[in-house]
Amino acid sequence: MQWEVVIGLEVHVQLATQSKIFSGASAAFGADPNTQASAIDLAMPGMLPVLNGEAVRMAVCFGLAVNAEIAHRSVFDRKNYFYPDLPKGYQISQMYAPIVGTGLVEIPLENGETKQVRIHHAHLEEDAGKSLHEDFHGMTGIDLNRAGTPLLEIVSDPDMRSAAEAVAYLRKIHSIVTYLGISDGDMSQGSMRCDCNVSVRPVGQTEFGTRAEIKNVNSFRFVEKAINAEVQRQIELIEDGGRVIQETRLYDPDANETRAMRTKEYANDYRYFPDPDLLPVVIDDSYIQRLRDTLPELPDEKRHRFTENYSLSDYDAAVLSQTRALADYFEQVVETSGDAKLSANWVMVELSRLLNQNDTPIERCPIAAESLGQLIQRIRDNTISGKIAKQILEPLWNGEGTPDQIIEKQGLKQVTDSGAIEQIVDEVLANSQEQVDNYRAAPEDRRPKMLGFFVGQVMKASKGKANPAQVNDILKQKLEG
Amino acid sequence: MHDKTVTELAAALEQGEVSSVELTQHFLKRIKEQDSRYNSFITVNDEQALFDAQAADARRARGDATPWTGIPFAHKDIFCTAGVRTTCGSRMLSNFVPPYDATVAARFKEAGAVCLGKTNMDEFAMGSSNENSYFGKVTNPWGEGLVPGGSSGGSAAAVAARLTPAATATDTGGSIRQPASLCGITGLKPTYGRVSRYGMVAFASSLDQGGTMARTAEDSALMLNVMAGFDAKDSTSIDRPVPDYTATLNDSLEGMRIGLPREYFSDQLDPVVAQAIRDAIAEFEKMGAKVQEIDLPHSHLAVPAYYVIAPAECSSNLSRFDGVRYGYRCDAPKDLEDLYMRSRAEGFGDEVKRRILVGTYALSAGFFDAYYLKAQKVRRLIQQDFINAFKDVDVIMGPTTLAPAFRHGEKTDDPVTMYLEDIFTISTNLAGLPGMSIPAALINGLPIGLQLTGNYFDEARLLNAAHRFQQATDWHLKTPAGLA
Structure with missing residues (x-):
């Protein structure tokens, strides 16, 4: 039955x-x-x-x-x-x-x-x-x-x-x-x-x-x-x-x-x-x-607006509009960061993970929306990489200062000086002769995958601060040129 | 001194002929010496009363006295008084000391009046003979063995016996007017909503109304001046200006239209009573009033409707007396059910239990429509009768009761006969109108009252009519034989 x-x-x-x-x-x-x-x-x-x-x-x-x-x-x-x-x-x-x-x-x-x-x-x-x-x-x-x-x-x-x-x-x-x-x-x-x-x-x-x-x-x-x-x-x-x-x-x-x-x-x-x-x-x-005039934007209206104005997926819009506190937080982050999609990802993935770990509702989130917005802003303007940004989240949660203060204090600012990056690349290549030889001997289509090893070494040597795009460019130049 | 009215006492205080302390001592002494005959007080407030009297004298000396400053009076023991036991005539509250004042009590306090004590009453205001009090029955000063009426029998007897110049009272179905009639005093039940019910122990919320007991209409006006007015703490209190009720007492009655309901002068009314009431009404005609007969066609349904609605509300209102938070609790309850059953079985008297049972039944699933809703419909018909009548007349008059005071025990075995005591008074409560009873005759040496019913918020007109009547007659001055 x-x-x-x-x-x-x-x-x-x-x-x-x-x-x-x-x-x-x-x-x-x-x-x-x-x-x-x-x-x-x-x-x-x-x-x-x-x-x-x-x-x-x-x-x-x-x-x-x-x-x-x-x-x-x-x-x-x-x-x-x-x-x-x-x-x-x-x-x-x-x-x-x-x-x-x-x-x-x-x-x-x-x-x-x-x-x-x-x-x-x-x-x-x-x-x-x-x-x-x-x-x-x-x-x-x-x-x-x-x-x-x-x-x-x-x-x-x-x-x-x-x-x-x-x-x-x-x-x-x-x-x-x-x-x-x-x-x-x-x-x-x-x-x-x-x-x-x-x-x-x-x-x-x-x-x-x-x-x-x-x-x-x-x-x-x-x-x-x-x-x-x-x-x-x-x-x-x-x-x-x-x-x-x-x-x-x-x-x-x-x-x-x-x-x-x-x-x-x-x-x-x-x-x-x-x-x-x-x-x-x-x-x-x-x-x-009179009361009708005072009604705030309701969840359904907000979800609609999120998909339309921010081009979020239905799923993301639904998640972010579920509570007013979360929606307000998200919108504040967008306002500071200037990037809705990146903001949505950060709120839904990285911040959510921290909130869950600490069993903290968004209403009591110790990271101000403006701070998270600033952090995302620093990814966008290449001050830090996304990876470094994730490292900053924890000190932000612990109230160790604003993103800029933490970047400054911990010296996490991304290295974009190509001279400095070149120097690190040279060192890495000098210490990896075998891999360099293999790379150069490899067929074209296998090389991108092998490049990853060198990128990793350079990032490691730079403590993650080297600008990844520049590292890529310089490595390619040196290995192939 | 005790024969003086509140108005006269206020003048004596004002003239400095007497102090509040002297007055208070005088009445306390009378209560102490004579109340064993009447049992009209449950609690006498000696110490506090004298303290308040001193304060009143000091206030008068400072020059900010009101007409009530220093005047002794009594509260029906249904009004909560902060720090003073408030029993409602019940074992259930025999140990209850409220931490707050009823609005009525607070207003008298503000005016500087001196509360002598709390008067006896039928338990939870349920009764028409004051034989239902846990603190013993009250005796009518007009005769050994006679009931004073109820439920405000203590207040009525105390005023009639000159143990207090005035007393507060409440009226749910006639509890002011019927005892006023039987004790030969002046009683006023105001319009529902005119006097705050806050701090007044509830019997039937939609019918209960606080009011006055005094010897004259003039004193009643003075009392109402203190009691009436909007109270935000009572959602059913009505926000409407309060006139000075003494200002219009002497207005002419020329052209006042009096309605006599045919239904109140039926064959069932003792011809002697009927004649006495007609004689009293003739006095108004002498003063220029016009009398006409009117119809209140649903009058005969008032008692049955009342005895559904009032018990229904009481069954719910009295649920709070469960032995859990305050009041009487049975000894060593075994479990929750035992606590409820024995606390309520031992704490309430028979009449209260009877009405809780009736009310619970009337509200039960399957009976609610047939009883409660039907009674509410009847109530609206009765109200409409009055609204129609007041298109043609200003005041409705008739007997307050079928007969003068009856004997203790005479009706206790027959609740329905007892309920008929309120046959003329109940419809006023159902309609929410103001009503008065004033002494109108002596029948076989016992007083009987004339009932005046007014339109909504027309207390001033009732008081005016009653005052002019009392200026022209002396029924209100009659005193019980043998009064010391």
């Missing part, structure tokens, strides 16, 4: 507001437990929520970025359930009238084509706190710093047909929210979390199979692995004569499998009703237009 996989994602994006969605407490990550929880976040008696306008602005910006309808009137509802890290006994969310309606994103497929994924809606809600089950000797600690942090929950239609598509979609959402600057998108800190709705059906069947929901997957890699594991499970289950039941599951990365959550871990009747403490959010066209 051939199976088709059907996936829909619910992505929770933590919005980068200064304060929480309904209180004035700071929404920053990483403070000591319960130091960023106000009386409102603690749900003290008589406390009331007041909506943070920034959260609304950010939600609307997202809606505009995915060409969604923006609701002129949206309503906050209460989702009622008991949990110790949910102080009010309800979460303020939007059930019946979300702020962002249906939208659309385009995702790249592995075969180079693109696919459209529909956004069902996106709504604002508050995050819960955290339960800490370790370190409390059989008790549970509650940290309410995160309680009330604004989230935008983006719900897709079940339009994805493979784990790879789901990851591409998630990357696209990540890219859009970071471009908009409405979230840091840092999955390791929970700024983006994902619930994956997964089902399978025989190829050709129109109705969907029963879905299982994998809760709270928190990395691109795990999304792919969790979905694949779940798909595998469902197919095996059905092929063994079983039936998939609609349930909530958790992905265990160690075992690489999904497991059903205990029924007590989720309630099934949330008793949603409109929160009487909050007024409907009413948005007019002029507000929407």
Whole structure:
């Protein structure tokens, strides 16, 4: 039996507001437990929520970025359930009238084509706190710093047909929210979390199979692995004569499998009703237009511009436009270096390698884009060779100065004085009589390959500083002349 | 001294006839000597009150007193008061000391008023007899064994017994007007959104409104001058200018149009009560007002709609009382579920549990449309009835309650009969309108109130009408027999 996989994602994006969605407490990550929880976040008696306008602005910006309808009137509802890290006994969310309606994103497929994924809606809600089950000797600690942090929950239609598509979609959402600057998108800190709705059906069947929901997957890699594991499970289950039941599951990365959550871990009747403490959010066209005017260039537009203006390949443009930080960095490098293709190579190959080695995101790259641009500039004006430039990258990373300072300090300036190069060439030839004889005896077509040996010797003798083109010319002249 | 109104006390303070410390001592002494009869206070604030009174006298000496500087008063124990226990009449909050002031409390503090203490109430403001308090039932000063009404029964009894010149209160379905009626005092529930709900423990958020309890309309106007106004901390508070409510108290009632809802004067109303209310309304006619009958055709649906919406909201509002962060926690919970179940089972009283159950049911999947949404539709119909009525009239009048005070225990076994106590008051909350109850008659020696309902933000007109009535009559001056 051939199976088709059907996936829909619910992505929770933590919005980068200064304060929480309904209180004035700071929404920053990483403070000591319960130091960023106000009386409102603690749900003290008589406390009331007041909506943070920034959260609304950010939600609307997202809606505009995915060409969604923006609701002129949206309503906050209460989702009622008991949990110790949910102080009010309800979460303020939007059930019946979300702020962002249906939208659309385009995702790249592995075969180079693109696919459209529909956004069902996106709504604002508050995050819960955290339960800490370790370190409390059989008790549970509650940290309410995160309680009330604004989230935008983006719900897709079940339009994805493979784990790879789901990851591409998630990357696209990540890219859009970071471009908009409405979230840091840092999955390791929970700024983006994902619930994956997964089902399978025989190829050709129109109705969907029963879905299982994998809760709270928190990395691109795990999304792919969790979905694949779940798909595998469902197919095996059905092929063994079983039936998939609609349930909530958790992905265990160690075992690489999904497991059903205990029924007590989720309630099934949330008793949603409109929160009487909050007024409907009413948005007019002029507000929407004002925000539309502030939208930055989005990933798709940027990718287009990169291929057109910089003549980059589709692949390079896609990689470099994936995050706004990387795209901005790249463009800064181009501006200083004056060569887009060379800049693209340096950013995507040499710099990426260093970033990966040091596990550093581009946002915290210690090499300023201007520095890298200058380095490339020095390759272009023949001050240094590409090979020397690679040697300079490391000291640049370590903050040992600007490219020019390092070139100066380490005496790496390329030797272009033909007299000096000639002298080295003469020495090399004098010490390699046998190879010289062989070269001269060899047929024409084998000579270029043999020339490499001499070039290598000269470069070595010059500590890599001799201008390779000149070395070539002079060697040829001497050997053949 | 305790027979004086706030207005008179303010004048006495201003004239230097008495100091705030003397006044405060006087009322504290009365509370100490007499409140065992009424149980109208849960917490008496002796030390802090005297300290505040000294500060008020000093402020007056500096020359920047407000009309409230140095005036003793009391807060219903639903308003959070920084550093002073706030119980909401519940075991659940019997140990709760808020670190913040409700906006209402902060405004009285700013004005320099002296809070004597916190008054008793039905638990979480749920009740019409003040028999649902964890801190014991309250007795109506008009008679041994009589209820004061509820939920603001403590505030009403304390004002009626002259233990405080005035008290704050709240009204979700009649909790100011009904006890005011039963205790023979003046109570005002403002328009929803007029007074901030910040720091007021929530019962039913879309209905709750803070208001006033005093002996006269004039004092009520003074109170509302302090309490009313926009508060950015309450999203449902309305940003609209606040008039000086005392400025229009003496305006003429010539030509004022009074509407009498046919539905409020049905056969079910005791003819004696009906006549007493008609007699009171006749006083307004003497002052030039025009009376006409009106229809509020959906009135009969108010109680059923209310008893879906209010419990639904309360079931959610009271979820925060889970024994985790503050308030009552059961002893030695075995696990999380045990902590929740026993903390809430032991911390809440029966009426609160009943309403949480009703509300949870009404919001449940499969019932939500039939109950909650239906009730909201009814609510809009009721609101529309009033909007239509106020096209033709300025004030709607009728009885506040079906009868005067009943006896302790008389209705405790029958919640539905108890709920009918608010039959005339509830629709005002559903519509969000301002309403008052003023003493209008004595029936068998017990007071009963006239209810005045106004258009949105028309508190000044209600106070004006009530004040002129009180200038012309003396029902508000009647005191319970045997009052010391």
